Amino acid sequence: MDMVALAMGIMLGLCGVGAGIALIAGIGPGIGEGQAVAAACEAIGRQPEAKGDVTSTMIMGCAIAETTGLYGLIIGILLIFVAPGIFSGVLKETVLALK
């Protein structure tokens, strides 16, 4: 029984670590969106009359650039809220099969 508890603990801990690692994916969109906004600011400064067009294009591009970060976020959320349930079920089945 102790070993099962240990396995459960390792599983939960690794799920948390995995979620943390998955959220590293947020770096890319952060840099990319920052660059997009910087370029948009520059464009507005150069051509203030095109503010509306630049802003809408920038928001659209930002939302698309966000996607890769969101993949990481989905994986993180699934690892914290969904995966432990599935994995503990698998673990229990394995333990029962071994007995």
Place this chain on the structure above:
Amino acid sequence: MTEQKRGRDARFRLTDGLLIALMILPLVGCIVLKVLFTPESEGVDISGAMVFLRLPAPGQELIISESQVNSWAIMLTLLGLCLYLTHGLTEKAETKRQLIAEWIVEKCEGLVQANMGERFAGYSYLIAAIMGLSALSSLSCLIGLFAPTGDVNVTAGWAILVFCLVTWTKLQGGILNYLKGFMEPIPVFTPMNFISEFSLPVSMAFRHYGNVMSGAVISALISTALKGLSRLLLGALPVIGEIPLLGIGLPAILSIYFDVFSGLMQAFIFAMLTMLNVSGSFPQEAWEKRQRKKAARKQRVAAAGA
């Protein structure tokens, strides 16, 4: 004359009332279903769509979940809204609702023509439907419903529809041309092209679902945290301690970004990507070549017949 007009007015109003009922009743029904089916729980409550019904079916059991029921209710609401807006149209716009309906149609047609060109002008109805359904689905969490777009199955269904449209558009240039497209620029790239072909629906589905779902999860986490904080800070006070004071109002500010802005933005982006992918995948040269060939064959047949 006046008698007749009054009779028509009464009927007109009755139809109006029925249409408004068609708009509101599905959503009310969904709220009632949700209240009936929600189990009592304490603390953080983050789960997917509730399952209402499990139907036995060959292979795998058929699951009727909250997201399906809600999305059908939203479709009914949208239908009611459209019927209400177009009820009693006159040649010259007189009523407010006709002006609104005309504005919506004009905007959609303008958007589709600006992004897809003349050839795809007929797609404006599809784009308008996708946009309205997506926006209303995302906004439905404002009245406490589970947003159907927060379920990957719903958005995956839409993305598969877009994938079918893209493939259909590519097939306009002939099957051989379609298969040859996988071998661009050199045949070695075939597996990569296959992957990029199938990554389109996956990325579209996950983009929309991820935005809505992560917004819902973050909102739930923050409102629960605020409840806990207010219990910690004000719990010692006699009467005020029992009300989660910090949970009032603050989550609503986040909801403006996560639910309203993000939901509408994603609806627009989904429609925009649909337009760009469909119009971008049209093989102009191959289609023209095929049309020329067809015309030449027709001419030959006509000549042979003569």
